[in-house]
Amino acid sequence: GKAGYDWFMLKEIDEQPQAVADTLLGRLGNRGEIVLDEVRISDEDLRGITKIFVIACGTAYHAGLIAKYAIEHWTRIPVEVELASEFRYRDPVLDRSTLVVVISQSGETMDTLMALRHAKEQQARVLAICNANGSTIPRESDAVLYTRAGPEVAVASTKGFLTQVVACYLVGLFLAQVRGLKYEDEVAAVVAELRKLPDQVREVLAGMDEVRELGRSLATESTLLFLGRHVGYPVALEGALKLKELAYIHAEGFAAGELKHGSIALIGDGTPVVVIAPSPHGRESLHGKVVSNIQEVRARGARTIVIAEEGDDDVLPYADHVIRVPRTPTLLAPVVTTVPLQILACEIADTRGLDVDMPRNLAKSVTVE
Numbered sequence: 001g002k003a004g005y006d007w008f009m010l011k012e013i014d015e016q017p018q019a020v021a022d023t024l025l026g027r028l029g030n031r032g033e034i035v036l037d038e039v040r041i042s043d044e045d046l047r048g049i050t051k052i053f054v055i056a057c058g059t060a061y062h063a064g065l066i067a068k069y070a071i072e073h074w075t076r077i078p079v080e081v082e083l084a085s086e087f088r089y090r091d092p093v094l095d096r097s098t099l100v101v102v103i104s105q106s107g108e109t110m111d112t113l114m115a116l117r118h119a120k121e122q123q124a125r126v127l128a129i130c131n132a133n134g135s136t137i138p139r140e141s142d143a144v145l146y147t148r149a150g151p152e153v154a155v156a157s158t159k160g161f162l163t164q165v166v167a168c169y170l171v172g173l174f175l176a177q178v179r180g181l182k183y184e185d186e187v188a189a190v191v192a193e194l195r196k197l198p199d200q201v202r203e204v205l206a207g208m209d210e211v212r213e214l215g216r217s218l219a220t221e222s223t224l225l226f227l228g229r230h231v232g233y234p235v236a237l238e239g240a241l242k243l244k245e246l247a248y249i250h251a252e253g254f255a256a257g258e259l260k261h262g263s264i265a266l267i268g269d270g271t272p273v274v275v276i277a278p279s280p281h282g283r284e285s286l287h288g289k290v291v292s293n294i295q296e297v298r299a300r301g302a303r304t305i306v307i308a309e310e311g312d313d314d315v316l317p318y319a320d321h322v323i324r325v326p327r328t329p330t331l332l333a334p335v336v337t338t339v340p341l342q343i344l345a346c347e348i349a350d351t352r353g354l355d356v357d358m359p360r361n362l363a364k365s366v367t368v369e
């Protein structure tokens with residue numbers, strides 16, 4: 001049951017610290033190494049990989065977009081991320097030295113399954129990142145990394161997504177380890193940071209009352225825009241998807257650098273714009289660019305809602321609302337920055353009197369095309 005929560009979605013949002021801890025359980029070794037015994041692809045084959053495709057649908061695709069930033073940075077292997085429904089109907093270039101990572105919470109999504117079969121026909125190795133034990137996608141894959149999020153009932157994916165992102169980090173770090181690390185110190189440091197994530201998600205959840213209040217104030221809006229750069233860009237897409245599917249409000253996520261190429265024309269007086277600001281301790285230029293983007297949209301009338309790291313005061317002059325998240329390395333930030341966006345969408349939908357767990361026209365697993 002819902003264990004006292006109004007919605008399964010709220011329950012599942014609250015389960016995220018535990019879900020992330022479970023994804024990591026037993027997979028981080030004492031010496032800061034990654035232990036993935038279940039990835040039964042030989043070290044030799046893993047060393048021979050020349051290209052990675054990450055394939056998924058919906059929210060899982062957003063996890064894949066985040067994976068690209070992390071895996072390319074840690075392994076220097078080129079990564080392409082593609083929607084399963086596109087991949088399966090084109091003629092992608094892959095062979096036995098290609099690793100295909102398919103991501104699916106349910107393990108039953110038809111397009112993802114068909115993309116997997118397509119990849120196997122071309123002799124690629126397939127690694128599934130999946131939540132549902134024994135479902136079709138892991139059964140047909142060469143190896144599976146289970147996310148262990150527990151059952152996800154709400155149609156909108158929350159703990160499913162967060163644990164997919166964490167599983168992608170594990171895959172990236174594992175590949176780096178097997179192949180000989182390029183950024184050895186950095187990877188060891190990342191492992192230490194991964195261990196902190198469950199508590200950091202807990203910390204974000206503890207401060208969500210203001211986000212709920214903000215959600216109530218946004219319930220009558222007709223459009224919300226989400227902006228981010230780097231891993232903040234997939235987070236923006238994810239925030240927009242949550243809002244569309246739950247609140248039936250027009251929402252779009254943009255790469256902040258694309259604003260000038262068209263989208264900025266959408267911004268008028270009072271348009272709510274949610275911006276995911278990167279850590280000021282990461283790449284300085286990245287942070288500075290996003291701060292100027294906030295300034296730009298504000299100057300055109302936007303009501304700015306900024307998700308920013310604790311202590312990042314650079315955003316204050318241009319933010320109408322600030323939502324704080326704990327300090328993480330840039331690549332891991334999506335695990336904390338996504339959480340307020342889930343709450344925001346949930347609260348807006350609830351205020352609009354909608355069924356948060358079962359949005360119209362949607363099914364939990366899409367087993368038809």
Ligand code: M6R
Nearest residue numbers: 058059060104105106109156157
């Ligand atoms: O079970 P899957 O991860 O393969 O599902 C993929 C999408 O259908 C799913 O993530 C969908 O986008 C969610 N409803 C989003 O919240």
